[in-house]
Amino acid sequence: MEIVILAVVIALVAIGAISGLVVSSRKKKQLPPQAPPAAPTITAPPAEPHVGDEAETPREEPRRTIEEVDLPTAEDAVETPVAVEDPVVAEAPAPAVEIPEPTAGRLVRLRARLARSQNSLGKGLLTLLSREHLDEDTWEEIEDTLLTADVGVAPTQELVERLRERVRVLGTRTPEQLRTLLREELLHLVGTDFDRAVKTESGLDTPAVVMVVGVNGTGKTTTTGKLARVLVADGRSVVLGAADTFRAAAADQLQTWGERVGARTVRGPEAGDPASVAFDSVKEGIAEGADVVLIDTAGRLHTKTGLMDELGKVKRVVEKHGPLDEVLLVLDATTGQNGLVQARVFAEVVDITGIVLTKLDGTAKGGIVVAVQRELGVPVKLVGLGEGPDDLAPFEPEAFVDALIGD
Template identity: 55%
Template sequence: MADWVLPVLIGVVVLVVGSLALLVPRRRRRALPPAAPPVAEPTTPPTGPAPPSGEEPVETAEPSRAPPAATAPELTTPESVPSRLVRLRSRLARSGALGQALLAVLGRDRLDEAAWEELEETLLQADLGLEPTTALLTELRTRLRVDGTRDPVAIRATLRELLLAQVDPTMDRTLATARREVDGTWLPATVLMVGVNGTGKTTTVGKLARLLVAQDQTVLLGAADTFRAAAADQLATWAQRVGVEVVRSDRDGADPASVAHDAVDRGVADGVDVVIIDTAGRLQNKAGLMDELGKIARVASRRAPITESLLVLDATTGQNGLRQARVFAEVAQLTGIVLTKLDGSAKGGIVVAVQRELGIPVKLVGLGEGPDDLAPFDPESFVDALLG
């Protein structure tokens, strides 16, 4: 009997121990908390380290980035003068509304008084002025009556001849920008740029510098507009683009005459060909500011004579531009005019009016906002462009 009892006891013990082993893991699994539902991945990666377990995540700010460093304007090569003239002629010809309006009336089968009044109105609206308009139409009526022609080509040729006479191709339009020797010292040509606010004077200074550099001349700019905070910076930007230097004050409101003198003095020392002095935009009814402009001219000329005093006029201002020109002519001894915004659409007559009023020539014209949209004024090309 003892032989079979021992194996039975051993089997019972093994069965009990095995059952206990199966029961303990099941109880432990029941004691664990239910699993959390799956969480979607964030659409953007966290910007900082993960928070410790059990703590709320903290948003971290995007690391600050320093603004990109300001870069100097790119140095560009100015367009050649012949290329400018071709482009400007083309632009004028595309917008020659004045000539088109005149030729449309003159091409009619019958020129009655109403037609001549229409011609007069067209010329006056183009700012030609009353006296030039009267003179041109009187001569035109006489020529057409004597010739007795209705040929459009002949009429256009007559109109071209009369318009060209009004623009006056005999006026000297050269710029005095050549260095000269005085008592053994080489002096730069000094160009004084004047005009009221809004005519694009500082921009024209930069464009003139590009024009002269395109003609292989060395240029120095003088920032004598010390009242407008951004004027010197604007001029410096133009200078960097064309590779020339600027003389400027280190503070706003400095004496503009002193800046002009320093610019000319620097020009003599550096041996440059041309010094261009930008002045503050003046209102023609501000007597004190106009007197100051006279002071700039006097002080700057102590070191080297002023060879050009150019008035910058907006061609679209019409008769108001003529009033400005009269006042500046009394103060700055003008030698020439720069007409900006001369798009040829309706205001081409201002060329005749301002020259007739002051007896000085239009020397430069601007037709756009581009850096090379400034060129010497050519009367024949201008009239041909107006007539299409």
């Protein structure tokens, strides 16, 4: 019996072993074979040379003794060593000083530009006056032509009445007679008895002081720079004062204009006190013995009271050195009647002595010359007729009227 039990146990153990081998073989078949991990590549540092090792086989070269080597003499040893200078970066060349063209007759040379924009006014008037019968409708058309050109209501009525009277007396009218008649009446309207010279002599030992005022956007700072060229062209020495401290680019712009004609620009910190800059400008002009000091001022109109206080302060500070010789108001001719509103505001702040009309070549409303003179009672002294540096010209009534009428 024991033998049977032992045989059964042995049989069970054998069956278990066999089944274990089968299961393990099945598990091994289900797993994919995996490659053994690659050994990390180790780059060994280059071997250090050991004492006695040489990089290469020594070459056979003749060797000299110390007696055979040429040594420097005593004279060579005490020579002054040669200094080797560091390279110096060359300074940027100073801008070349330009020589502006003379201002005499400049408006005549620019007449073609003026005629292109203003010819419609002169041609329109001549065409209407050349009609055989000048009835009321024709005279109304003449009035409309003048008003459209911004001559103004009162000057227009005055001109029409004078033309009516002279045409009635003249009777028969030839084209040449009409041209002469219209030229004379327009000259009378523009005015030939004004003193249109910019005052550049103070009558004292101090420079003449010219203050330039106007709304930002009218070309005020550019006009100040061009005016410096006009004065330099006429033989005057100029100092520029950048008192428009509220516009960041104004001082840089004015300084660039000054450098082109050799005029010094006095400037202060951004958003600084304009009166302080104006004071320093006149002080510098006196020290340099300049003929004229041009002061560019701020042109903010959004607070009328602030503008009045600011310009009034600049005027008072400048007059500590001497009288203010000229106050020029810069107006944009293309704004027409809106320019008259600006003129009234500035006239309340400072005593305007002259007018600069810019962009006169870009508008057909040349009658603003007449209107602004009537409004302020001061003459137009300078006109801008382009974007070139020498396109600012002294105003000449004859050349202006000739451009209006055309050839």
